[in-house]
Amino acid sequence: MEALRCLPGVGPKSASRMAFHLVERDRVGAERLAHALLAAAEGVRHCRRCRNLSEAELCSVCADPARDASLLCVVETPADVLAIEQATGFRGQYFVLMGRLSPLDGIGPSELGLDRLEARLDEGQVRELILATNPTVEGEATAHYLAMLARERGIRSTRIAHGVPMGGELEYIDGGTLAHAFSGRREV
Known part of the structure; x- marks a missing residue:
């Protein structure tokens, strides 16, 4: 027990x-x-390229030559990779932080392997850094920090959309989510 x-x-x-x-x-x-x-x-160990969980030195995504190396999606956990793979048609690659920046908990850039991410960005293959961290205070701070790293290298950074879920009704959406959805609205 x-x-x-x-x-x-x-x-x-x-x-x-x-x-x-x-x-x-x-x-x-x-x-x-x-x-x-x-x-x-x-x-099971960490993929040497993206830090996802793998039984081999390279995970199946990193080992797949058909994946687009110019698109790099940064996530917090291996579970996030699985969720994106199951729900989307994303054909780029990943970098798994294994957490998020949280100075109060003693988690800084070195604990998240950001030196490895920077080295990967410096290779010159990545054209877009997709920030898919969770919409928490720490996740937003992490996304902001990563966007800064991309900007310093002239790499486009994008943030996944957050807001009203499909099938959701506005009257039941919390105020923070609704405000975020309004600020991120786009033309139809």
Whole structure:
């Protein structure tokens, strides 16, 4: 039960339900889970180019010659890469920060591997830096910092749109989201 509590969002009750289920009803599943976790812990590492999670030295995106190296999308986590890959037709490449700037938490540029990002920008292939950090205070500060790095190199930087979700109704949208959507409006 204690081992399961290391997972995000798993409290004592959830951990005990999972543990009892695995031990009482699904021992084969428990063994399969244990082997999968061990294999992941031993075999998954960071891609040397983009810092995404990978079983190889280069992840599948970086190793794909059909991807457009002139488009570089910066995200906070590997989960963000997966979300973009599943929901969009983006055919560029990525750089995964593994976090966001947060001076109060001691997370600065070096903790996010920004020296590696700068080196990649200096290679001269990137023409557009797409900033896909989360719309939090730290995510916005990170995007601003990255835009500055791009501007210093003459690279175009763009920010993904934020605002009213598809299917959303204006009366239920929070004020900050609605204000951001209004300030980012575009011609139709």
